[in-house]
Amino acid sequence: MGLLSYRTAGESHGKALLALVEGMPAGVDVDQEFIDNELRRRQGGYGRGGRQKIETDHVEFLSGVRLGKSIASPIAMLIPNKDSRLDDVKATPPLHRPRPGHADLAGSIKWLTTDCRETLERASARETAARVAAGALSRCLLKAFGIEVFGFVRSVGPAMSDVRVMSDNWRKLLEAREQSDLYCPDVAASEEMRGFVNQMKQDKDTAGGIVEAHVFGCPVGLGSCMTWDGRLDSRIAAAVVGIQAFKGVEIGLGFETTRRAGSKVHDEIAFDANSQQTPTLGFIRATNNAGGLEGGMTNGQPVVVRGAMKPISTLGKPLRSVDLNTKQTSEAGWERSDISAISAASVVMENVIAFEIARAFLEKFGGDSLHEVRQNYDQFLATARSLPLG
């Protein structure tokens, strides 16, 4: 079985979005309801724009799935666009006044045109629906091995939650998150976040924020220190900063580590024979500043990632720009958009991280069928628990 990989296709106002996933072993239960629910969550959140009132995203499997299970062939997923108008020039007019922060200016010069339309159509955050579909599909595999992802909004603008996520409280926090249209399990912080989004709306401005994801149940040894692109943190970082509007990523304590002495950063190791059946194989830590990754490899602790999403680039009060045809100063162009898409960003980040974890998981335990993957997984854990080898 080849590497797990995915590619997306589709423009914001084209016929549909596509996600093509290769390398999924046969026999994985494909939970369409779960995938559609992730797509629904991506569309939600306080501060979202008018497009989300038009679309009711759901996935149509065009290949690779039979009777609810993967069959080892490439899995093509289609998400129809109700707001499909790309061939109607009147409905998708040229845009000559690039919006600062978007792909508009760089893209129009790159493709040697003064019309930003075709750049913005592909660069649009609409494409993240396809990434969520691919990531949610990969979680169907991860779930079979007890690996689960919990994502939420950590901050919006200056409003920040200090909620602590632990292995023994995240399911309760997930229930609380489900009650929050800011996807933040902290009621007081959610109110502050809402206040900031309301202020941005009133000011014809936009909001960004920090989203956080915790991955529970990863076995030790996913990823490899042997090559830079084998390190799982480098792949997770690339996947996260590759999301539209993301400008930063942290693993574990991240930038905070720079403000502390090493003795206050690194997670000391102990052994607890009663914990050998947990993902740590008994090698427990009182802290997890490393965010579950050391040397680019999982260490049995939860993987912890934070992503920084810049404020949406299309402002109701347009910023200054230049008309690409006349080079004259002008107001930036305007396209329908959101005040805040931070809730959506938390869903996207959860799922792109899941895909990288699944890819590393299959690199280590891969097989043509789920049965074979499980044999490899069980064998490795049995051997790892019996170390040192006789």
Ligand code: EPS
């Ligand atoms: C979005 C789809 C887009 C935007 C928005 C979010 O749809 P449309 O352009 O038809 O309104 O609403 O995209 C952006 C804010 C952006 O910067 O691209 C979505 O589905 O998430």
